[in-house]
Amino acid sequence: xxxxxxxxxxxxxxxxxxxxxxxxxxxxxxxxxxxxxxxxxxxxxxxxxxxxxxxxxxxxxxxxxxxxxxxxxxxxxxxxxxxxxxxxxxxxxxxxxxxxxxxxxxxxxxxxxxxxxxxxxxxxxxxxxxxxxxxxxxxxxxxxxxxxxxxxxxxxxxxxxxxxxxxxxxxxxxxxxxxxxxxxxxxxxxxxxxxxxxxxxxxxxxxxxxxxxxxxxxxxxxxxxxxxxxxxxxxxxxxxxxxxxx
Amino acid sequence: xxxxxxxxxxxxxxxxxxxxxxxxxxxxxxxxxxxxxxxxxxxxxxxxxxxxxxxxxxxxxxxxxxxxxxxxxxxxxxxxxxxxxxxxxxxxxxxxxxxxxxxxxxxxxxxxxxxxxxxxxxxxxxxxxxxxxxxxxxxxxxxxxxxxxxxxxxxxxxxxxxxxxxxxxxxxxxxxxxxxxxxxxxxxxxxxxxxxxxxxxxxxxxxxxxxxxxxxxxxxxxxxxxxxxxxxxxxxxxxxxxxxxxxxxxxxxxxxxx
Numbered sequence: 001x002x003x004x005x006x007x008x009x010x011x012x013x014x015x016x017x018x019x020x021x022x023x024x025x026x027x028x029x030x031x032x033x034x035x036x037x038x039x040x041x042x043x044x045x046x047x048x049x050x051x052x053x054x055x056x057x058x059x060x061x062x063x064x065x066x067x068x069x070x071x072x073x074x075x076x077x078x079x080x081x082x083x084x085x086x087x088x089x090x091x092x093x094x095x096x097x098x099x100x101x102x103x104x105x106x107x108x109x110x111x112x113x114x115x116x117x118x119x120x121x122x123x124x125x126x127x128x129x130x131x132x133x134x135x136x137x138x139x140x141x142x143x144x145x146x147x148x149x150x151x152x153x154x155x156x157x158x159x160x161x162x163x164x165x166x167x168x169x170x171x172x173x174x175x176x177x178x179x180x181x182x183x184x185x186x187x188x189x190x191x192x193x194x195x196x197x198x199x200x201x202x203x204x205x206x207x208x209x210x211x212x213x214x215x216x217x218x219x220x221x222x223x224x225x226x227x228x229x230x231x232x233x234x235x236x237x238x239x240x241x242x243x244x245x246x
Numbered sequence: 247x248x249x250x251x252x253x254x255x256x257x258x259x260x261x262x263x264x265x266x267x268x269x270x271x272x273x274x275x276x277x278x279x280x281x282x283x284x285x286x287x288x289x290x291x292x293x294x295x296x297x298x299x300x301x302x303x304x305x306x307x308x309x310x311x312x313x314x315x316x317x318x319x320x321x322x323x324x325x326x327x328x329x330x331x332x333x334x335x336x337x338x339x340x341x342x343x344x345x346x347x348x349x350x351x352x353x354x355x356x357x358x359x360x361x362x363x364x365x366x367x368x369x370x371x372x373x374x375x376x377x378x379x380x381x382x383x384x385x386x387x388x389x390x391x392x393x394x395x396x397x398x399x400x401x402x403x404x405x406x407x408x409x410x411x412x413x414x415x416x417x418x419x420x421x422x423x424x425x426x427x428x429x430x431x432x433x434x435x436x437x438x439x440x441x442x443x444x445x446x447x448x449x450x451x452x453x454x455x456x457x458x459x460x461x462x463x464x465x466x467x468x469x470x471x472x473x474x475x476x477x478x479x480x481x482x483x484x485x486x487x488x489x490x491x492x493x494x495x496x497x498x499x500x501x502x503x504x
Contacts, residue, residue, distance in 0.1 A: 053404060075406055085401040089419040089496040098415075102406035133498045147405075 004032035004187030005066045005076060005154035007052075012061030013211075014047055021047045023211040024061070034181060034188045036198030039208035040243065045191045048208065049157050052189060053079050065155065075102050078148040080161040084140035086132040092143050093119065093128035099150035118146040121183075122176060138169035142176070149180060158190040162197065174200055178223065195239045199232055200225045207242060215242055284466040289473070292466040301455070306474065309444065309451040312368065313436050313478075316375025321432060324380040325425070328387025332421070333413070338388070345384060353377040354442055366447040371440065378439035379432035386428025390421030423497060426490045433482040441475055 007029035014022040021044040029035060037045045050056045051063060054073040063070045065077070078099070086095045096115040100106055106114075119128055122142040132140060141161055148156060158177075162170045178201065181188055192198050198205050199219055207215035217239065221231045266286055272278045273285035280288070296302035327345065331338040353374060364370040394417050402416045444453020452471050459467035494500050 055400065055404070073404055073406065079401075079404050081397065081401065083397060085395075085397050087398060087416065087419070089422075089494075090415075098402075098405050098407075101411070131496045133496070 003154070004185050006031045007155070007187065008064040008067075010061055010064070012051065012058040012063060014044070014051060014056070014059050021211055022051075022058075025211070025213060027206070027213065029187060032185045032187055034190070034201060034203045035206060036190045036192060036202035036204070037206045037208055038192060038195055038198050038239065038243070040193070043208045044211045045208045046159060049079075049159050049189060049191050052155070053077055053157050055079075075151065076154040077157065078151070078153040078155070079157045079159060080141070080144055080148050082160045082163055084132070084137075084144040086140055086143055086147075088132050091129050091131060092124065092135070095132065095143055096146045096150055099147040103151060114150060115146075118150045119143075121180065122146045136169075138165050138173060141165065141173060145176070145180070149184060149186070152184060153186055156186045156188045158188065158192075160191055160193070162192075162194075170197070175224075177201065195236050195243070196227065196232075199235055199239070200227070205239060207239065215239075281463070282465055284469065289466050289470055292464075292470055296467070296470070302474075305450060305452050305455045309440060309453070310478075312371045312375060312444075312451065313440050316372045316440070317379050317432065317436050319372065320376030320379040321383045321429070323376070324383035324428075324432075325387050327380075328384045328425075329391065332388045332391025333417070338392075342388070345381075349381045349385070354439065357443065357446055361447050366449065371443045371448065371451075374443045375436055375439050378435040382431040382435060383425070383428040386424045386431070387421065390424025390428075391417060393424070394420035423494060426486070426494070430483060430486045430490075433486055434479065437475060437479045437482070 007027070009025055009027040009029075012022060012025050013020065025048070037048065039045050047056070051058050052070070054070050054077065065074065070077075086092075087098070090098075093112065093115045096118055097111050099118075100111045100114065103111075116125075116128060119125060122145055124139060124142055124146070127135070127139070132143065135143065144161070162173050165173065174197065177188075190198065190201060199221075202219055205215070205217045205219060206213055207217070217235075219235065221229065221235070225232050227233070269283070270285050270287065273280045273283050274287075284292075293302070327341065331341050331345075356377070357374070360370050360374060364373060398416050398420065399412065402412050407415060440451070441453050444451040445457050448454040448457075452474055456468045456471035459465075459471070491500050
């Protein structure tokens, strides 16, 4: 049984020059938990994600992934970026295979088969030989999701991956992400500034403010969560009020 | 619909054809002196004669050889310098401004010096062609590599692509459209440089053929040489375009032509 990673964040700070972005952050995350980080622009949420990804190093403190300190880029951790970042010179299926790049033991054929299966899971069966530029924004993000999940990572980081999509496509993508999360059981971190999105996906919402966790709120509502559900709308109002009051 | 398409295909050719007919009439009726402007039919005749005697092919072969070797050497050096400077910021800092300074010297101005240094042999011509093609390829390779989307490189690093793979799968393909711009520009400069070099100092090649013909007032051979240069230039450009379309078929602006 594949399991997501547990995370232990201890007293991490990050500053760029004299500007302090994160200040002594502590956080414990259970295996397979879905966390949403919300906050205003510049609150440090993307920086926090980059530290988790190993793209940047914390100035002080440490992050442990399954009791192992994160040091640099880790194959157990995958990132889905705001833009799909597909390679335009590779076909859809080749782009998904990038996700298996660090698995040297797999043959070309196995990689191709796995990539095709993964594409089917994100609903892009039959599009494998197309160039990325013919795909719509939502389809590109599906390919990007397939690329991120094909190696069965233990931690998936989502850096506002749906920000540029229209409302309908976003709802579709929410369902897809939840479906895959249920199947793969990875631990997920979603950075977003859409509170409704955070509530409909996450087990727990973290509000980041001035480099600190200002609110840590569990979401105890049965999935699927409908927008009309009064628990959902109450929670949304609560979070938005909290964000706006400071 | 179909008729329209054939018409559209013909239209661009009407004016050149009319000019050619006018030229033929003017020249064969001695309206303009045929000694200075030999009729198109005479030029075609000359072409056949020179082809049969083997002289044309001889000169054509030598010119092509010089062009290609020069392109290979100069283009190779430009490409490698572009790569190094693009990939390693320190190398860029160290080399680039010097290269830019040399680039601003018109390379054809070096001809007198080159003749003194290297004589009028093959080396001189190949050197000049190399120098001519080096800079456009260098500048565009350097620029291409430096402007590869940083986001894609970061993505590659997250997915564990290391140096060589990162280069092969992301940096090089990303820089390719720009490198091709450099190549096509270099091809133009390649023929230009060769024409000048062969015309000024040479004992073989198409340029020499034209200069030699001048001594005997054989205007038909001169015009033939010019036409051959034009055709060679066009051929090189078409070839580069075909390679470009094949290599960049992923690119939105090429995909449409399918």
